[in-house]
Amino acid sequence: MATDRATAAPILACSELRKSFGDRVAVDGVSFAIAPSETYGLLGPNGAGKTTTISMICGTLVRDGGTVHVAGQPVDVGAVEAKRHIGYVPQDLAIYPELSARENLRFFGQLYGLGGADLKHRVDEILETIGLTDRADERTDGFSGGMKRRLNIGIGLLNRPRLLVLDEPTVGVDPQSRNAILASVEELGRQGMAILYTTHYMEEAERLCDRVGIIDSGQIKAEGTRRQLVGLIGQKDRVDLTASGELEAAADALRGLDGVDEATPHEGGIGILVTDARSILPRLLEVVSAAGASVNGVEIVEPDLEAVFLHLTGRALRD
Amino acid sequence: MRAALVIAAKDLRQRLRDRTAIVVAVIAPFGLAAIFSMLLGGTDDPISFTYAYADADGSEITAGLREGGLAALEEAGIATVVEADSPDAARDLVDDGEADAALIVPSGFGAALVAGQGADLEIVGSTDAGFATQVLGAVAEGFVAEVEAVRLSVATAAEALAEPPSPERFAELAERAAATSSPIRVEPVAVDVRQMSSTTFYAASMAIFFLFFTAQFGVLSLLAERRVGTLPRLAAAPIPSWSIVLGKAIGSFVLGIVAMAVLVTASSFLLGAEWGNPFGVALLVLGAVLSAMGITALIATLARTEEQAGGWNSIVAVTMGILGGTFFDLGQGPEALAILSRITPHAWFLEGLDILSAPSAGPAELAVPVAFLVGIGLVTGAIGLARARSLVVRR
Numbered sequence: 237m238a239t240d241r242a243t244a245a246p247i248l249a250c251s252e253l254r255k256s257f258g259d260r261v262a263v264d265g266v267s268f269a270i271a272p273s274e275t276y277g278l279l280g281p282n283g284a285g286k287t288t289t290i291s292m293i294c295g296t297l298v299r300d301g302g303t304v305h306v307a308g309q310p311v312d313v314g315a316v317e318a319k320r321h322i323g324y325v326p327q328d329l330a331i332y333p334e335l336s337a338r339e340n341l342r343f344f345g346q347l348y349g350l351g352g353a354d355l356k357h358r359v360d361e362i363l364e365t366i367g368l369t370d371r372a373d374e375r376t377d378g379f380s381g382g383m384k385r386r387l388n389i390g391i392g393l394l395n396r397p398r399l400l401v402l403d404e405p406t407v408g409v410d411p412q413s414r415n416a417i418l419a420s421v422e423e424l425g426r427q428g429m430a431i432l433y434t435t436h437y438m439e440e441a442e443r444l445c446d447r448v449g450i451i452d453s454g455q456i457k458a459e460g461t462r463r464q465l466v467g468l469i470g471q472k473d474r475v476d477l478t479a480s481g482e483l484e485a486a487a488d489a490l491r492g493l494d495g496v497d498e499a500t501p502h503e504g505g506i507g508i509l510v511t512d513a514r515s516i517l518p519r520l521l522e523v524v525s526a527a528g529a530s531v532n533g534v535e536i537v538e539p540d541l542e543a544v545f546l547h548l549t550g551r552a553l554r555d
Numbered sequence: 556m557r558a559a560l561v562i563a564a565k566d567l568r569q570r571l572r573d574r575t576a577i578v579v580a581v582i583a584p585f586g587l588a589a590i591f592s593m594l595l596g597g598t599d600d601p602i603s604f605t606y607a608y609a610d611a612d613g614s615e616i617t618a619g620l621r622e623g624g625l626a627a628l629e630e631a632g633i634a635t636v637v638e639a640d641s642p643d644a645a646r647d648l649v650d651d652g653e654a655d656a657a658l659i660v661p662s663g664f665g666a667a668l669v670a671g672q673g674a675d676l677e678i679v680g681s682t683d684a685g686f687a688t689q690v691l692g693a694v695a696e697g698f699v700a701e702v703e704a705v706r707l708s709v710a711t712a713a714e715a716l717a718e719p720p721s722p723e724r725f726a727e728l729a730e731r732a733a734a735t736s737s738p739i740r741v742e743p744v745a746v747d748v749r750q751m752s753s754t755t756f757y758a759a760s761m762a763i764f765f766l767f768f769t770a771q772f773g774v775l776s777l778l779a780e781r782r783v784g785t786l787p788r789l790a791a792a793p794i795p796s797w798s799i800v801l802g803k804a805i806g807s808f809v810l811g812i813v814a815m816a817v818l819v820t821a822s823s824f825l826l827g828a829e830w831g832n833p834f835g836v837a838l839l840v841l842g843a844v845l846s847a848m849g850i851t852a853l854i855a856t857l858a859r860t861e862e863q864a865g866g867w868n869s870i871v872a873v874t875m876g877i878l879g880g881t882f883f884d885l886g887q888g889p890e891a892l893a894i895l896s897r898i899t900p901h902a903w904f905l906e907g908l909d910i911l912s913a914p915s916a917g918p919a920e921l922a923v924p925v926a927f928l929v930g931i932g933l934v935t936g937a938i939g940l941a942r943a944r945s946l947v948v949r950r
Contacts, residue, residue, distance in 0.1 A: 297950075319792065347794055
C-alpha cells in the first residue's frame with residue numbers, strides 16, 4: 237500500500253498556502269499532499285491555522301497565495317468541478333434544525349447534483365451508515381449531540397468524495413460518541429477514502445492518521461508518520477512533573493543536568509525530555525526541590541506526538 | 556439555477572415550519588387591517604333600506620307619492636319598497652323587522668288636500684333604524700312641499716282671474732302647475748372619482764408595511780446560515796456562489812408575492828376591500844415586493860449579525876411606513892411630508908392603488924408608481940445582492 241501511495245498522483249496537493257487577516261498571519265506557507273486512501277492529520281492547538289487551511293482547501297475562503305489541487309483540479313472559491321470530489325465536514329454542526337435528518341441529507345445531496353432514485357438510494361444508505369434510519373423523519377433539533385455529529389459527518393459522505401475533510405469532528409462530543417466517530421473514520425480509511433483530519437487531540441492523530449503534519453502559528457513544523465516524527469526528537473522519555481513554586485528556576489536548573497534534553501515549565505508543572513526517565517528521576521526531583529519548587533506528582537510517558545509538538549514548538553498542545 | 560431553486564425551496568420549507576413567518580406575512584397585517592378598518596374606517600357599505608308603503612287613500616294625488624319620491628329611491632338603489640295591503644300590515648312589517656320604516660297614507664288624504672284642509676301622512680320607524688326613518692320623512696316632506704307648491708300656484712292663478720274659475724278650469728290649472736318643471740335643477744354628474752375606501756386603504760397599508768418584515772427573510776437567513784455554520788457547507792458545495800444569493804432572493808420573492816396575494820384575496824372577500832384592476836394590482840405588488848427586497852437586503856448586509864440586521868430593518872420599516880402614509884392620510888400633514896414621502900415605496904404603492912380606485916383606471920395609468928417601485932428595488936437590490944455575495948465568499 238505504501239508503494240502504491242508513493243507512486244499514485246495525490247488526491248490533494250496544496251503548496252505554499254498563505255492567508256492573513258489584517259496584520260495577523262493565519263497561514264504562512266503551508267504545503268502538503270495526501271495520497272489516495274491515505275489519512276492525513278493536521279495536529280495543532282487552537283488558533284494554529286488548521287481551520288483556515290481547510291477553508292482554503294475546500295474553496296470557502298479566498299487565499300492570499302499558494303495553490304490547491306484536488307484530484308488534479310484546481311480549487312478556488314468558484315471552482316465547481318474540483319468541489320465535486322470533496323466531502324466537507326465543518327467543525328460546527330452544519331445542519332438545519334427545522335428539517336428532518338432525511339430532509340437535510342436530501343437538500344445537500346441535491347446541491348451535489350444527486351436526484352431521483354440515486355438521491356433516495358444514497359440518502360437511505362447514509363442514514364443506515366450513521367445509524368439514523370429509525371429517526372430519519374424527525375426534526376434534528378430534537379436530536380442528541382452525538383446524533384447531530386453523526387448526521388454532520390453523513391452529509392459530508394453524500395457525494396462519495398475522493399477526499400473527505402473533517403475539521404475537528406469530535407470537539408464537544410461525549411466519550412461514547414467520540415469513539416463511534418473515530419471508528420467511522422477508521423472504517424472510511426480502510427475503504428480507501430483519502431481523509432484530511434484536523435485535531436488538537438494527540439491520541440486521535442496517533443490512532444487515525446497514516447501521516448501527521450504538526451502545525452503551529454500557521455506553519456507546518458514537521459510531517460511524517462508517527463515513527464518518523466518521534467524519531468525527530470530521538471527515543472526520549474517524557475517526564476511530567478506536577479509542581480508548584482519556582483517552576484522557571486527549576487526548569488533552568490534541570491536543563492543543566494546531564495541526560496536532560498528539554499525542560500519546559502507550564503501552568504501546574506514542568507515537562508521534561510530525558511534519555512532514561514527511571515534512572516534519572518531521583519536526581520530530577522532533587523534538583524527541582526533545591527530550586528524552590530514542590531513536586532506533587534510524577535508521570536513518565538513514552539515518546540509520543542505530544543512530545544514531538546513540545547519539542548518543535550516549545551509548548552504543549554493544550555496551551 | 557437548479558441550485559438556487561433547491562436553496563429557495565429549502566428556505567420556504569423552513570419558513571413555513573417557523574410559524575412566525577406566517578404570522579408576520581399574513582396574520583398580523585390582515586388582523587390589523589381588519590381592526591383599523593372597523594375602528595377608524597366607518598362604513599363603506601352602500602345604504603340600503605326597506606320601506607313598507609300602505610296607501611289607504613288611493614287617490615290620484617297619492618299615486619304621485621309612490622311613483623315620485625319612493626320610486627326615485629328604488630331607482631337609486633337606496634331602498635326597496637314593499638307595498639302593504641293596509642296601514643296595519645305596514646306597521647306589522649316594521650314591528651317584525653322586515654321593514655326599516657313605513658309610510659302610511661290615510662284614507663281621505665287626497666280629498667282633504669284638494670279641499671285645502673289639513674291632512675297627515677304617517678311614518679312609522681323602527682327604533683334601530685333612525686337614519687332610514689329620517690330619509691323616509693324627507694321624502695314625505697318633499698312630496699308635501701310639491702303638493703303645497705301646486706296648491707299655491709292654482710290659488711294664485713284663481714286670485715288673478717276676474718271671476719272664480721269653473722271646476723274644470725280649476726283642475727286644468729292644477730294639472731299645468733304640477734307639470735311645470737322647476738327652473739333650478741341639480742343634476743348628478745358622473746365623474747371618475749379617485750378615492751380608496753377606508754377598508755382598502757388599511758388593507759393596502761398593512762400589507763406593504765408588513766411586506767418589509769416578510770421580504771427580509773432571505774437576507775436574514777443568509778446571516779442565520781453564517782451563525783449556525785451551514786454557510787461554509789453551502790460554500791463548499793459544487794455550486795456557484797451567486798446561486799446561494801439568488802436562492803435566498805427567490806425565497807424572499809416567493810414569500811413576499813404569496814403573502815401579498817393572500818392579503819389581497821382575503822381582504823377582498825372577508826373585509827370587502829376593493830383593490831381595483833387585477834393586472835394593475837399585480838404590477839404594484841410586483842414592484843412593492845422588489846423594492847422591499849432591495850431595501851431590506853441593503854440594510855441587512857450592512858449589519859454584522861442577524862439580530863442587528865433585524866433591528867435595523869425594523870427601524871427602517873417603521874420609519875418608512877410612517878413617512879409613506881401607511882398610518883394616516885398624508886394629505887392631512889404638511890406639504891413637505893407629502894413630498895418627502897415620495898422616497899418611500901409605501902407612498903408609491905398607495906398612490907398606485909389610489910389611481911386604480913378610479914373605475915376606468917388600468918395598468919396603463921400606473922407607469923410612474925410602478926417605475927419608481929421597480930427602480931427603488933433594482934438600485935438598492937443590486938447593492939444589497941453584491942454585499943450579500945461577500946457574505947458567502949469569505950475574504
